[in-house]
Amino acid sequence: xxxxxxxxxxxxxxxxxxxxxxxxxxxxxxxxxxxxxxxxxxxxxxxxxxxxxxxxxxxxxxxxxxxxxxxxxxxxxxxxxxxxxxxxxxxxxxxxxxxxxxxxxxxxxxxxxxxxxxxxxxxxxxxxxxxxxxxxxxxxxxxxxxxxxxxxxxxxxxxxxxxxxxxxxxxxxxxxxxxxxxxxxxxxxxxxxxxxxxxxxxxxxxxxxxxxxxxxxxxxxxxxxxxxxxxxxxxxxxxxxxxxxxxxxxxxxxxxxxxxxxxxxxxxxxxxxxxxxxxxxxxxxxxxxxxxxxxxxxxxxxxxxxxxxxxxxxxxxxxxxxxxx
Amino acid sequence: xxxxxxxxxxxxxxxxxxxxxxxxxxxxxxxxxxxxxxxxxxxxxxxxxxxxxxxxxxxxxxxxxxxxxxxxxxxxxxxxxxxxxxxxxxxxxxxxxxxxxxxxxxxxxxxxxxxxxxxxxxxxxxxxxxxxxxxxxxxxxxxxxxxxxxxxxxxxxxxxxxxxxxxxxxxxxxxxxxxxxxxxxxxxxxxxxxxxxxxxxxxxxxxxxxxxxxxxxxxxxxxxxxxxxxxxxxxxxxxxxxxxxxxxxxxxxxxxxxxxxxxxxxxxxxxxxxxxxxxxxxxxxxxxxxxxxxxxxxxxxxxxxxxxxxxxxxxxxxxxxxxxx
Numbered sequence: 249x250x251x252x253x254x255x256x257x258x259x260x261x262x263x264x265x266x267x268x269x270x271x272x273x274x275x276x277x278x279x280x281x282x283x284x285x286x287x288x289x290x291x292x293x294x295x296x297x298x299x300x301x302x303x304x305x306x307x308x309x310x311x312x313x314x315x316x317x318x319x320x321x322x323x324x325x326x327x328x329x330x331x332x333x334x335x336x337x338x339x340x341x342x343x344x345x346x347x348x349x350x351x352x353x354x355x356x357x358x359x360x361x362x363x364x365x366x367x368x369x370x371x372x373x374x375x376x377x378x379x380x381x382x383x384x385x386x387x388x389x390x391x392x393x394x395x396x397x398x399x400x401x402x403x404x405x406x407x408x409x410x411x412x413x414x415x416x417x418x419x420x421x422x423x424x425x426x427x428x429x430x431x432x433x434x435x436x437x438x439x440x441x442x443x444x445x446x447x448x449x450x451x452x453x454x455x456x457x458x459x460x461x462x463x464x465x466x467x468x469x470x471x472x473x474x475x476x477x478x479x480x481x482x483x484x485x486x487x488x489x490x491x492x493x494x495x496x497x498x499x500x501x502x503x504x505x506x507x508x509x510x511x512x513x514x515x516x517x518x519x520x521x522x523x524x525x526x527x528x529x530x531x532x533x534x535x536x537x538x539x540x541x542x543x544x545x546x547x548x549x550x551x552x553x554x555x556x557x558x559x560x561x562x563x564x565x566x567x568x569x570x571x572x573x
Numbered sequence: 574x575x576x577x578x579x580x581x582x583x584x585x586x587x588x589x590x591x592x593x594x595x596x597x598x599x600x601x602x603x604x605x606x607x608x609x610x611x612x613x614x615x616x617x618x619x620x621x622x623x624x625x626x627x628x629x630x631x632x633x634x635x636x637x638x639x640x641x642x643x644x645x646x647x648x649x650x651x652x653x654x655x656x657x658x659x660x661x662x663x664x665x666x667x668x669x670x671x672x673x674x675x676x677x678x679x680x681x682x683x684x685x686x687x688x689x690x691x692x693x694x695x696x697x698x699x700x701x702x703x704x705x706x707x708x709x710x711x712x713x714x715x716x717x718x719x720x721x722x723x724x725x726x727x728x729x730x731x732x733x734x735x736x737x738x739x740x741x742x743x744x745x746x747x748x749x750x751x752x753x754x755x756x757x758x759x760x761x762x763x764x765x766x767x768x769x770x771x772x773x774x775x776x777x778x779x780x781x782x783x784x785x786x787x788x789x790x791x792x793x794x795x796x797x798x799x800x801x802x803x804x805x806x807x808x809x810x811x812x813x814x815x816x817x818x819x820x821x822x823x824x825x826x827x828x829x830x831x832x833x834x835x836x837x838x839x840x841x842x843x844x845x846x847x848x849x850x851x852x853x854x855x856x857x858x859x860x861x862x863x864x865x866x867x868x869x870x871x872x873x874x875x876x877x878x879x880x881x882x883x884x885x886x887x888x889x890x891x892x893x894x895x896x897x898x
Contacts, residue, residue, distance in 0.1 A: 301672065302632070346625065560886075
């Protein structure tokens with residue numbers, strides 16, 4: 249993969265996060281399953297925003313956060329995702345380009361506004377999300393730049409792309425081009441609710457089209473109907489190159505062939521907001537995988553990137569990860 | 574003042590902050606005087622944004638930050654300022670209303686976009702700002718709701734209001750109504766560059782129309798042409814009810830009549846971003862003044878509010894100040 253122009257290309261939903269504190273009663277009132285991501289329409293997004301507290305805004309999107317992390321490690325990164333030509337679209341685009349990411353998907357000139365995710369952070373630092381996909385529904389296979397995919401060592405796809413219907417096709421196209429070019433395809437299962445929505449499709453994908461998989465405990469449980477992480481790791485290791493399973497404060501497990509590498513979590517001073525923990529874990533791991541670093545080192549980078557992002561509000565690094573590493 | 578509906582009414586520029594890290598070379602390249610606030614036009618704002626790093630967005634504006642702080646202490650607060658009907662205007666309005674602030678200044682439907690302030694934070698946690706006033710230039714005396722001013726124990730004005738020409742008239746109108754209604758008028762000098770721009774007008778204002786003044790060391794120096802804080806405090810105490818002079822890490826001094834109360838700074842764990850330090854100091858102090866608390870207690874609240882806001886990015890409290898107090 250040393251001839252690749254990019255270490256990692258991310259394909260995902262292009263979203264700006266609106267982050268506020270909330271209590272459990274607020275989540276209950278709005279029927280938001282704690283810790284999950286629920287899709288909401290424009291009217292629901294307006295109603296939820298009107299009712300939530302004072303917020304800050306920051307670029308987000310799962311795969312986009314990961315790509316920002318890879319750039320922060322000094323990696324060469326690119327992103328494909330759909331914004332509209334509006335204020336949030338400008339912010340999303342700026343925040344990727346300003347850190348050196350190739351982001352050239354044309355912005356929509358009409359249709360729904362740039363996607364926003366209303367992130368409610370409870371006192372325990374857990375985040376619960378309501379996403380209005382907006383312009384993301386306009387991402388189609390036409391936006392998949394075949395040359396960009398073929399020039400990227402790893403193409404990284406988020407499971408959330410299965411929510412906007414046309415994006416699912418873009419996902420499949422990107423995956424097929426990457427495989428044909430002899431590149432690797434990585435997937436994150438995104439969210440246990442997302443796995444429940446697309447369980448059979450995800451199983452088929454993993455068996456046939458994915459080289460590297462990221463999942464957390466609840467996503468594994470949703471996929472396998474069992475809490476047995478070790479059994480899942482064995483199953484995955486028989487089907488794909490690398491499985492990275494995150495275990496919250498207990499660290500993570502990287503499984504590849506007969507190798508099982510237990511990765512400790514990195515120490516933190518204060519847990520503030522877990523938004524982006526999985527995304528930044530994936531950033532460190534993918535950066536390491538793309539550079540063929542030993543799994544223990546890939547895991548160390550993954551843990552420290554996750555630790556950085558959970559110590560402040562927002563799902564993108566505030567400190568250059570290359571300096572922390 | 575116990576018959577007042579509002580403890581404090583703020584009148585100021587309605588601004589959304591775009592906050593990024595930067596180094597000294599970046600400031601030099603863009604001719605930005607470190608620690609200051611420079612006014613920039615739309616083209617400069619676009620050029621600066623295009624060149625600056627990945628950012629987060631948060632509602633700002635000096636007096637608006639103070640008002641948010643007063644609401645966070647549990648005070649009854651209102652704000653007058655001009656946004657446009659656009660995304661940033663919606664964000665600014667939401668962030669005040671969601672914490673219970675009366676904000677009902679009509680948004681402009683045409684003309685320039687809602688104001689933005691590009692905040693560059695250097696490694697030493699100092700902030701340097703470029704402000705595009707945008708819709709703030711459309712704040713006029715017509716926006717000063719006389720009933721609201723008369724119903725507020727203290728009307729708090731930011732010196733920055735002297736920058737948009739029509740806002741200066743709004744400032745004078747608000748000040749006159751408050752005085753006529755037997756209320757107090759408070760002013761912050763805002764910034765030493767701002768003092769240099771309007772030195773004679775500020776001196777006349779203080780002598781004739783102001784009851785409570787907030788200033789830091791460099792603003793005092795700009796106003797008096799001398800670093801002698803004690804002499805300035807004596808001069809101010811002879812002219813106005815209360816002068817609160819902030820001295821950075823050395824705390825602050827509250828001077829009133831013959832009283833001189835030295836206020837220590839509140840301890841912090843980590844200095845991240847000094848944006849809003851003066852604004853939140855004013856919040857704690859004004860909350861205390863409006864409730865007729867002893868000066869030492871007003872100062873304690875001021876110091877703890879300032880300490881909260883400098884430990885994270887953004888100029889509004891992230892924790893309810895009433896809980897910290």
